[in-house]
Amino acid sequence: MTELLHPRPADPAMPAIKGHLPVLLPVRPPRPVTAAELFTPGTALLLLVLLAWFSVGPVVAQAAGETRTPVALLLLKWTPVLAEGFAFNILISILSMLAGTVLGVGLGVLQVSPNRLLARLAWVVTQFFRNSPWLVLLFYCILLIPFELEILGTTVPFPGWIKAVIGLSLPVMAYMSEFMRGAIQSIPSGQWESAASLGFTRRQTMIEVILPQTVTRVLPSWMNLYAVLTMATPIVSIVGVNEVMALTRAALSSESRTDLLIPMYLYILGWFFLYCYPISRLTRRLERKYAVKL
Amino acid sequence: MTWTPDKPIISIKDVRKSFGAVEVLKGVSLDVMKGEVICIIGPSGSGKSTLIRCINALNDIQSGSITVEGQEVHDPKLDKLELRKKVGMVFQQYNLFPHKTALQNVMMAPVKVLRQPKAEVEARARALLRKVRLEGKENSYPGELSGGQQQRVAIARSLAMNPDVMLFDEVTAALDPETVKEVLVTIRDLAAEGMTCVLVTHEMGFAREIADHVYFTDRGVIVEHAPPREFFEHPKDPRTRAFLSQVL
Ligand SMILES: Nc1ncnc2c1ncn2[C@@H]1O[C@H](COP(=O)(O)OP(=O)(O)OP(=O)(O)O)[C@@H](O)[C@H]1O
Ligand SMILES: [Mg+2]
Numbered sequence: 001m002t003e004l005l006h007p008r009p010a011d012p013a014m015p016a017i018k019g020h021l022p023v024l025l026p027v028r029p030p031r032p033v034t035a036a037e038l039f040t041p042g043t044a045l046l047l048l049v050l051l052a053w054f055s056v057g058p059v060v061a062q063a064a065g066e067t068r069t070p071v072a073l074l075l076l077k078w079t080p081v082l083a084e085g086f087a088f089n090i091l092i093s094i095l096s097m098l099a100g101t102v103l104g105v106g107l108g109v110l111q112v113s114p115n116r117l118l119a120r121l122a123w124v125v126t127q128f129f130r131n132s133p134w135l136v137l138l139f140y141c142i143l144l145i146p147f148e149l150e151i152l153g154t155t156v157p158f159p160g161w162i163k164a165v166i167g168l169s170l171p172v173m174a175y176m177s178e179f180m181r182g183a184i185q186s187i188p189s190g191q192w193e194s195a196a197s198l199g200f201t202r203r204q205t206m207i208e209v210i211l212p213q214t215v216t217r218v219l220p221s222w223m224n225l226y227a228v229l230t231m232a233t234p235i236v237s238i239v240g241v242n243e244v245m246a247l248t249r250a251a252l253s254s255e256s257r258t259d260l261l262i263p264m265y266l267y268i269l270g271w272f273f274l275y276c277y278p279i280s281r282l283t284r285r286l287e288r289k290y291a292v293k294l
Numbered sequence: 295m296t297w298t299p300d301k302p303i304i305s306i307k308d309v310r311k312s313f314g315a316v317e318v319l320k321g322v323s324l325d326v327m328k329g330e331v332i333c334i335i336g337p338s339g340s341g342k343s344t345l346i347r348c349i350n351a352l353n354d355i356q357s358g359s360i361t362v363e364g365q366e367v368h369d370p371k372l373d374k375l376e377l378r379k380k381v382g383m384v385f386q387q388y389n390l391f392p393h394k395t396a397l398q399n400v401m402m403a404p405v406k407v408l409r410q411p412k413a414e415v416e417a418r419a420r421a422l423l424r425k426v427r428l429e430g431k432e433n434s435y436p437g438e439l440s441g442g443q444q445q446r447v448a449i450a451r452s453l454a455m456n457p458d459v460m461l462f463d464e465v466t467a468a469l470d471p472e473t474v475k476e477v478l479v480t481i482r483d484l485a486a487e488g489m490t491c492v493l494v495t496h497e498m499g500f501a502r503e504i505a506d507h508v509y510f511t512d513r514g515v516i517v518e519h520a521p522p523r524e525f526f527e528h529p530k531d532p533r534t535r536a537f538l539s540q541v542l
Contacts (some may be wrong), residue, residue: 194389194448197350198403198455199378208406212393 011078048060051266071263080263086271087243089233090242092161094166097226103169104176109206110183129174131146134167135235137175141167164236172229183214221285227283229278244268273283297364303328303459304349309358311344318344320514321358326459332524333493335502336511337537342494343513346461349492350381352497362459374526375407382452383461386468390436396423396447397432408455415454422450426480435513442473446480453484460484462493499542504524511533 069077109123131139141163148157187210195205234245248268250263298456299302302325302477311319318341326332334342346355348360351367351374360367362380390399394497400419404410423432427443445465452460462481466474478500485504495501501508501522509526511520518531528542529535 009410097431155365188387188389190387190389191391194383194385195350195391196374197378197381197383199375200403201375204406208402209391214393244308 005010007058008115008213031242041117043181044277045273046156046175047266047270051263051270059123068257071257071260074257074260075264075267081251081273082244082247082268084146085242086268088089088241089230089243090228090275091166091234092164092236092241092258093226093233095165096172097229100172100220101164101176103173105211107173107177107179108180108184109176109211112184114202119163126174126177126181129170129177134171134232135238138164141170160239161236164239164241164260166228167239168232170191172225175225176218176222179218179225183217187213216290220283220290223279223283223286227279230279231272297361299328301364302326302361303363304492305350305359305361306345307359309345309348309351309355309360311341311348311355318514319348319355322511322514322516323358323508324516324519326490326492328458328490330506331485331493331504332490332507332509334494334509334511335496335498335501335503335537336509336517340511341514342511343463346463346492346494349459349461350383351377352383356408374522379408381461382455382457382459382466384445384448384463384465386451388436388441388448388468389447390444390451392436395433395435396428396439396450399436399447400451402515403451404454419450419454422453423447425483426450427476437485440473441469442476445469445473447475448471449477449480449484452465459490459492461490462495464494464496466497496541497534498526498538510537512537 010170107122109152109229110118111126113119113122142160145158145163145166146223147159148155150156190211194207200208209263237243237246237249240246248264254262296500300381301331304324304326306322308321310317317428318447322341323346324332325521334345336342341437343355346452347404348355349362349367355368361376362405364457365377366378373460390396391402394402395500397416400422401412403420404415405412420432423429428443428450431439431443436447439447449465450461465481467475469477474497478497481493482504493501493505503522505522507519508522509516509524510529510531512533518525518529526535529538
């Protein structure tokens with residue numbers, strides 16, 4: 001199978017598969033644990049049970065005792081504030097995903113450039129950002145990016161959330177770069193050759209022939225990366241962004257109720273779960289779909 | 295030095311080609327006149343594919359010369375696009391673009407590379423698909439077509455560039471026996487219209503029927519060449535005889 005994915009132009013040992021394009025054979029690079037594997041119906045159920053237990057349980061227990069606002073009501077009370085913070089998490093995840101994807105596609109294409117120096121450089125950048133802790137990258141963005149910048153006489157402010165977007169887009173870029181490199185290299189050399197024989201330049205081949213074929217190959221990994229990124233967004237609270245975890249902490253300290261601690265964090269966990277779980281399911285579906293079709 | 299049709303349209307002189315330390319072509323020469331059909335046969339690994347890939351500069355060469363319509367193919371200053379407009383190539387594995395329909399596959403190069411008007415190209419592409427007997431398959435994706443159908447789309451796609459020469463590299467080798475014929479018929483039609491064709495093939499019957507000249511290669515050299523009748527009935531070299539006795 002590997003021979004068919006990377007056909008050597010003239011290998012007499014290469015079996016001729018009748019009626020099948022080598023292009024259409026499955027390409028499934030092994031991957032570490034995916035978000036989809038973490039999120040199973042089992043974990044979902046566990047989470048719901050826990051949430052129910054902690055928010056309703058104390059109400060029942062305290063029914064006879066002194067009158068304290070039930071935990072469930074407190075959660076309800078804080079929901080609008082927390083929801084606003086959560087929206088911020090989503091916004092940051094979407095923006096950094098977009099920026100990281102655009103940059104990553106470019107970097108991935110550079111990684112396979114025939115210009116050795118350029119390819120090497122792109123590889124180094126990719127490896128650097130892929131192997132740095134996200135938190136550290138975020139710290140560097142806070143330290144290195146000024147809070148405002150003079151561009152053509154106008155002062156452009158760089159609030160914390162923009163720094164957060166930049167900081168998170170760097171690892172996304174690096175992962176995307178690797179996905180793209182893998183996908184581009186998994187396209188049979190026959191595609192390059194037939195395009196060349198039709199007069200396509202390298203650049204035209206890349207844009208018209210190769211990149212469109214990488215979309216379905218990269219999509220599942222890309223979506224998985226998005227789910228992971230979304231779950232990582234709470235770390236941007238260190239930049240002073242009022243995202244959901246920062247607000248949760250604020251809410252907890254203003255209520256100063258120890259029995260609220262676990263239910264409220266569980267509550268937020270539930271939100272992330274509800275947002276990420278469908279994405280993970282869809283990723284799995286796409287993975288299966290393309291695995292069968294390809 | 296302008297080319298005129300009385301001179302060979304493809305002229306290969308003493309071409310040597312190595313992959314690393316392995317010399318694959320060890321001084322190959324052959325001429326093809328306009329409108330001629332030549333077949334190259336020979337055992338696996340003898341350098342047939344390498345030779346025809348050199349004609350459209352998909353492979354480079356170490357020494358010797360290849361000209362197409364008088365123009366040196368391995369001139370570093372060569373305009374590759376000019377060469378590839380003249381020389382079409384069809385591959386064993388079809389190599390269609392799987393994300394495009396049959397019609398789009400045929401239209402892509404004239405539109406994107408030659409920047410010809412889309413409407414005009416589309417009309418021509420439809421006519422070409424009709425010519426390779428694929429009417430009604432315009433909107434099918436390669437994955438939905440049989441091997442023989444895909445190969446005929448690939449032929450139409452090459453023809454859309456209006457080449458003067460067509461190279462076929464074992465274009466039926468990956469096909470089911472039943473579909474081999476439909477592709478061969480397409481090539482025969484082309485040859486009958488006067489297209490200059492260079493075919494690498496294992497279909498001896500077809501080579502005999504269609505070729506003006508047959509070349510037999512073995513281990514990087516042309517061992518023997520002759521018109522088909524003479525070649526198949528009175529092979530001179532023992533290596534040719536041994537090969538023919540195996541495949542016939
Ligand atoms: N890109 C390459 N790199 C290294 N060696 C190659 C390459 N392409 C071909 N070869 C070698 O060159 C030799 C000739 O190959 P070629 O494909 O021209 O043979 P062929 O006559 O077309 O064989 P077949 O009938 O199997 O297609 C073989 O030994 C092959 O392994
Ligand atoms: Mg070959």
